[in-house]
Amino acid sequence: MAKWGMVIDLEKCTGCQACSTACQMENNRLPGENYQDVLFYKEGKQPNPTLSWFPRPCMHCEEPSCMHVCPTKATFKTEDGVVLIDWNKCIGCKYCMIACPYGVRFYTDEKPLHEPNIKAVFKGEGDLSWNPPYKGPQQDATHGVGIQPNGVVSKCTFCYHKISKAPKGTPDLDESNPALVEFVPACVRTCAPKARYFGDLDNPKSQVNQLISAKKGVRLLDHTGNKPQVYYLTGSGAAGGAIPSNRSTNKA
Amino acid sequence: MARLLQASDAMNASIAPITATDPAADVRDSHRAMLPGARVLLDAGTCLPQRFPANPCTLCVGACPLALLETDGRAPRLREQASTAADTCIGCGQCAAACPTGALHVDGFALPVDLPEEPEILIDCWRVPAAESPAGTLRVPCLGGLSSGWLLSLFDAAGERPIRLLDRGQCAECPAGEGNRNLLAAITEARLLMFGCGVDIGLIPMLVWRPCNTPLLPAIPERSAETPIARRGFFRSLFGAGARAVDEVKSPADATPVTLRTTMQPLQRLRLTSALTRIAQRHGLPVPARAMPRLSLGDCCAHGVCARVCPTGALQQVTSAGMVELRFSAARCISCSQCLRVCPERALRLDAEGGSAATEVLQRWRQNECATCGADYPNPAVTPELAVAGTCPACSKAEQLTRGVAGFLRAPVVSDVSQP
Incomplete structure (x- = not known):
């Protein structure tokens, strides 16, 4: 079985947030609750502050703390290494949101974050939190895919509705391969500078594995023992690629 | 949050109207026979370990006098040997009495709508031939299937008349015989709570010795043999049986409801506390802290x-x-x-x-x-x-x-x- 993982090259990431927008369209999300964000951080004072950023999808940890605390076992890890939520079992207790060290989980029933409240305009039918005018055909509550119902927690699924249909044994889901493009997660497919790679971490021949080893991929908050399956490439040299001006591409 | 508030108001409102005689409330649409034809029904969605896999509740397993229930950390199952003869479960209802959430149900324990007029309320077992029971006796499948909440609700609904449970002297030979243990615990608990409410000692539930002159029925009879059903009840039971027969094909695991987000009504608990509140009020005392x-x-x-x-x-x-x-x-x-x-x-x-x-x-x-x-x-x-x-x-x-x-x-x- 594959163990899907993602590599994000911070030397290439421009912080354009096309990934967030693509995610929003693919997964029926609204601003402020995308399954994936780009986090910005400003350091230093004028006149010479530095701005750094990094995208934050769900890390799909090997040892997900969210899964271990879930009192109803609604959060689970699939055989192909993806952490998903069974919306039929989730009771919305939000313990997972406290346990997740990366803060990638969402509960959207409370006060709307933006006015006008889009969800009040497009009211959901039955259990669903809203009824987006444009929506993907997929709705799979047992895998936490589709429009979020009321009263449950949601998060990035690595676009499970796409990657789970990929041919078995594929080492990399590369958006430039026409045969595979439909199976690539939305954020990877849309990334304009091609900063994202998606593939099988269990396959030594996959491009993601080669990149991690060649460019010394790192995982965030490794000390928590969560062992994320999302790796960041920070560039060579003493200064990492999270700061644009430090990038090797600038110095060349 | 507004949703929560409404829910809480609805809940507070729902505590009051629950009376002792609330016939159909115990058995819900989601209750399914644990095995085809079995007398014990399970509503998996309200079973605590089924909702919360780490929950260690095994009260029903401990209560079954025949040790027929087993659990692998989720909802209980009837043991394999029970499947060969569906009636291995004798329908004594002791598991249902122990279940804190009402996930288990056994027929025959609903409190009657019309209570007998006698000065004392007698309770007898279904295995005793009906002719042997004095007129106006309440009959239940097994006295072991009574809980302290049931006794208190009855006491409250009957206007604080004394409850006498008939000991026919044959519990020791009955397969449900261990029920005596559960029954004694329930009586003791009910008594302590009644004392706490200031109830007179002469009114507390007692086990009275009334040996049976005729032999007992070989087993606890089915409900249909026990009570002649009124016409409305007959149709209801017909449709109910039809619906249940369809459902029996499903295993309890399939019966998990669409959502576990709805809170459940702990009927037994609500009955106990509402009965206790009313009794204590009548005696001008606070509700016993014990409960x-x-x-x-x-x-x-x-x-x-x-x-x-x-x-x-x-x-x-x-x-x-x-x-x-x-x-x-x-x-x-x-x-x-x-x-x-x-x-x-x-x-x-x-x-x-x-x-x-x-x-x-x-x-x-x-x-x-x-x-x-x-x-x-x-x-x-x-x-x-x-x-x-x-x-x-x-x-x-x-x-x-x-x-x-x-x-x-x-x-x-x-x-x-x-x-x-």
Whole structure:
């Protein structure tokens, strides 16, 4: 079985947030609750502050703390290494949101974050939190895919509705391969500078594995023992690629 | 939050009208026979270990006198040998009496709508031939299937007439014989609670010795053999049986409801507490503290996980007038300890008794608005480690992550790039 993982090259990431927008369209999300964000951080004072950023999808940890605390076992890890939520079992207790060290989980029933409240305009039918005018055909509550119902927690699924249909044994889901493009997660497919790679971490021949080893991929908050399956490439040299001006591409 | 409030109001309203004689409330549409033809029905969606896989509740397994129930950490099952003869389960109802959530149901224990007029209420077993029971006797499949709540509700509904349970002297030979143990525990508990309410000693439930002159029936009869069904009941039972027969094909696991988010009505618990409240009121005493668990709070961070997992809605986090309150209603609490188990701070403590019958406010916080995203969040007295002043937990976490990770992803900056 594959163990899907993602590599994000911070030397290439421009912080354009096309990934967030693509995610929003693919997964029926609204601003402020995308399954994936780009986090910005400003350091230093004028006149010479530095701005750094990094995208934050769900890390799909090997040892997900969210899964271990879930009192109803609604959060689970699939055989192909993806952490998903069974919306039929989730009771919305939000313990997972406290346990997740990366803060990638969402509960959207409370006060709307933006006015006008889009969800009040497009009211959901039955259990669903809203009824987006444009929506993907997929709705799979047992895998936490589709429009979020009321009263449950949601998060990035690595676009499970796409990657789970990929041919078995594929080492990399590369958006430039026409045969595979439909199976690539939305954020990877849309990334304009091609900063994202998606593939099988269990396959030594996959491009993601080669990149991690060649460019010394790192995982965030490794000390928590969560062992994320999302790796960041920070560039060579003493200064990492999270700061644009430090990038090797600038110095060349 | 508004949704929560409404729910809580509905719940508080629903405590009052529950009377002893509430015939159909025990068996729900989601109850399924545990094996085809079995007399014990299971509503898997309300079974505690089925909802919360780490919940250690095995009360039903311990209560079954034939040790027919087994569990692998989820909802109980009837053992394999029970499948060969569906009637291996004798329908004594002792498991159902032990179940705190009403997930298990055995027919025959509904309190009657019309209570007999006699000065004493007699209760007899279905195995005793009907002709042997004195006129007006209440008949149940097995006395072991009675709970203290059942006895109290009956006592309350009958206007505090004494309850006499007929001991036919043959419990020891009955396969459900161990039921005596459950029955004695239920009687003892009911007595202690009645004493607490100031009930006279002559009125408490007693086991009275009435040996049976004729031989008992070989087994607890089916309900149809026991009670002639009224016409309406007949049609209802027909349709019910049809629906159930279809459902029996499904295994209990398939019967998991679409959502576990709805709180359940702990009917037995509500019956007990409402009966007790009325009895105590009549005697001008407070509800005995023995019946009311007490929940106390330590270093609470206002996460509210406890309130959201509470299966019965006994613990609720309610927002009103700019304040967030954690409210506890001991009358609904079934002491399942699920709140203790999920509290990230382990800040809760549950004592078996000593609580009050009225809804208590355990903690009150000011509702704050997050400076970053604008979301409302309760401002806890004890601040979690990660908190950034003025921001909600989610924004605090993002901020902390960004700060920590920005340094990590970068390693030491060698030169200030803005300087030539």
